[in-house]
Amino acid sequence: MTAPPQVGQLQVEVVETSSLGDRSYLATDGRHAVVIDPQRDVDRIIGAAGRARIALVLETHVHNDYVSGGLELARLTGAEYGIAAADRAPFAHRPLQDGDLLEVSDRLQVRVVATPGHTFHHLSYVLEDAGEPVGVFTGGSLLYGTTGRTDLLGDEHSEELARHQHRSARKLADLLPAGAQIWPTHGFGSFCSATQASGDASTIGEQRAVNPALSLAEQDFVETTLAGLDAYPAYYAHMGIRNITGPEPLDLRAPAEAPPGELAERLRRGEWVVDLRSRKAYVDSHLAGTVSLGLDGPMATWLGWMIEWGSPITLVGESREQIADAQRELVRIGIDQPAAAATGQPAQLAADPAQLTSTPTATFADLAAALDGRPGELPPADVVLDVRTNNEWRASHVEGAVHIPLYELASRVSEVPAGSVWVHCGSGYRAAAAASLLESAGRAVVAIDDSFADARSSGVALTTAE
CATH class of the missing domain: 3.60.15.10 (Ribonuclease Z/Hydroxyacylglutathione hydrolase-like)
Known part of the structure; x- marks a missing residue:
């Protein structure tokens, strides 16, 4: 206020x-x-x-x-x-x-x-x-x-x-x-x-x-x-x-707590399990199959856009406060009752240590080097995936990139060409979400956590849509 x-x-x-x-x-x-x-x-x-x-x-x-x-x-x-x-x-x-x-x-x-x-x-x-x-x-x-x-x-x-x-x-x-x-x-x-x-x-x-x-x-x-x-x-x-x-009265009661075994089962069924932590915390360590949509960005907008309406959603956060904040965000768009919630660090929430994974990240300077055949310790940039909106893409994009807006990616993962994928958006928030979806589909991925405004000065060749 x-x-x-x-x-x-x-x-x-x-x-x-x-x-x-x-x-x-x-x-x-x-x-x-x-x-x-x-x-x-x-x-x-x-x-x-x-x-x-x-x-x-x-x-x-x-x-x-x-x-x-x-x-x-x-x-x-x-x-x-x-x-x-x-x-x-x-x-x-x-x-x-x-x-x-x-x-x-x-x-x-x-x-x-x-x-x-x-x-x-x-x-x-x-x-x-x-x-x-x-x-x-x-x-x-x-x-x-x-x-x-x-x-x-x-x-x-x-x-x-x-x-x-x-x-x-x-x-x-x-x-x-x-x-x-x-x-x-x-x-x-x-x-x-x-x-x-x-x-x-x-x-x-x-x-x-x-x-x-x-x-x-x-x-x-x-x-x-x-x-x-x-x-x-x-x-x-x-x-x-x-x-x-006429909307019904608001209900912000806490969802049922999901223990590690139940969380693992929900992930196995391919349900939406949303990690509410910052993307920097997510890429460092997370449960495989979770989707990165941190509360430090427009979580409700992107989740509401991507899911099949009515799908069960499980919230994963570091604290009960994060879960409550996410609930408040979601009820504003009519998602009233999450199926479950879990709080703690990934290592505490894993039913099996094999569930824990991390995501490599890069800058646009790293992308320029990878496109020049110098990826360093990162996977090669076989595919550059741009998950920004259509207007952003038309204004300017990486030469040779593939464009699938984030809100379409879950249903179009099969269209991403073979090879390791370097994914970017405008700042890094959507790229982390996209990387999590790609990982769940079994793809090798690098999330570019950088501002697209710095891409050209970092040595990345850009073009505009015709």
Whole structure:
């Protein structure tokens, strides 16, 4: 959580979920509060509210990247729950439409503005202090330097929604003064943004100068937006349905502890057993067959993207705190109950010492030497595997590399050419995950733990996709 900035006589507190690239907000006059786009673990929101009474919970849209905590927060606090009337939610709520004024107190008011684009029924909320607009909660509409993506409801709607997105952004810019703050939900690493957002705070006036939706003509904006869209996490397909039908209450009870024998059996069956430690700890020693997805990165995003939905997941961490942190991350995307958990160091969790293994690592300078026929003590670089996204690959990649995005690798391991594999991503996190999948498939692998930005200066030849 960041410190709440003063906006007139009101305060707006940011509740950040950096692992998913999203923000929730709590606006208060000291006595009453309004919450916008709460994540599922609403204890953070209740803690942020302090003594202020949460009177209103608002959703900008039916979210596709996380399970909302709005319904549960309203139940727990007695707050009114507001969502777009057009979404026709089956649970008790206040149906909202363009132009509605929600008066929470004599100072704290929220005005509803229809801003379709990210979804058809998307709403933004102008925060007013005694009738004066001070900022706007934009959800997936106007973001910092970009807008929300427009293809989440299907490619057949993406162009129409892109046109709506352009008009909605301009609607907000015309409606509000240049000094009005914008508070987006997405855009801090979320796959819900059309392109990478930039900055940590902004105003309407600043966005007029830098945001393509406000600087490009509609057709140019549409073409640019659609051309830049890349794949998004597969679990998004389950989020909207969960949110519109009403998520069930949160359950963070600890999963059953798996002793070494059970852990070995789960690995033997090929289940997802996720090692939550840092990738540096993982490559040093781990149980063969486990998947490296450390809590120091977007674990839930990549796990939710790679698994077959509903597959049993076992969590392995150094402590109960790591397991609890991972559970909190996973419930945000609707993975509610891990099948089991185990805590301790790999040597303590091995039913047989033969389960213990390690992964060789390298830098891009090492890769340059290996491609030059000088691998040193490492295996030769028979195959260079790039597991970054399609857009990253198109921008620049290692000459002669094979490209399989991480989210497709589990089902496409057989397509990796024969020989020892040197695998890389943009920084090392995804490379460690990919290396663990390759090892489980019996491949000799080297994980490149280095920044791709340093590849060329390290002597690696790069090219761009045609």
